Amino acid sequence: MTTVYVTVPTDHADDIATTLVEERLAACVNRFPITSTYRWEDEVHTDDEVALLVKTTDKAYRELEERVLDLHPHDVPCIERFNESHVLEAFADWREEATT
Amino acid sequence: MTTVYVTVPTDHADDIATTLVEERLAACVNRFPITSTYRWEDEVHTDDEVALLVKTTDKAYRELEERVLDLHPHDVPCIERFNESHVLEAFADWREEATT
């Protein structure tokens, strides 16, 4: 199974999380308040953001990535895929049922 | 090695984290305040919760999963296993010593 890590500006977090679940591209999205330090155009910046852990399935991954690109305000958003080596069976079944 | 991702209702987080460490099923548990949006019985809900990152070992994983199922108030809890590709050796040794 697949968990997708996405960082978003704080004011876009609710909308992106809710849209992904409503459109059945994710069964669940956990939101974390974070502070990010990063290099952009060769200068170091620090901003408050929100990290999303998006619980989806292998089957839904590509469509989810496309949809995040649509919804995200940045040209180069952080979209990273991590695979679980095991998920509690009943929880895995629920993730399958809740996504397309 | 193994890190286990579990989400719990806020009022159960301290108890579950402390029990897992006291019973040597985990060397350490990091707790994150989160907001979750998820689909349940075909409706979309949003709740505040806590995410646990449970630092354990391959050997202790099955017993840990069973114990979380005992302690968790939900029938279908989020229990997901992620494997590190590398852990600082001294920290890995400590994780082995601190768990059964």
Add this chain to the structure above:
Amino acid sequence: MTTVYVTVPTDHADDIATTLVEERLAACVNRFPITSTYRWEDEVHTDDEVALLVKTTDKAYRELEERVLDLHPHDVPCIERFNESHVLEAFADWREEATT
């Protein structure tokens, strides 16, 4: 690609995150406020800390690990490596450019 998970005392988080990005060992560092319960010298402790998710590359990993060991106040810091199975191509390119 590689994301490195590090936990640090709260008062060291800004300095370590900024140094890793300034020295091009990381493209970005996301900081999470956390509470940790852990076993140390056979007693269970609970402290507030900060978790760092350090976005780097395979090439920079060893040097990054060494630098965290320099900067970190603990003798046995939590330094764990997780590999993404996929990263959005444009974001992966940016991570390569922003690190040595």
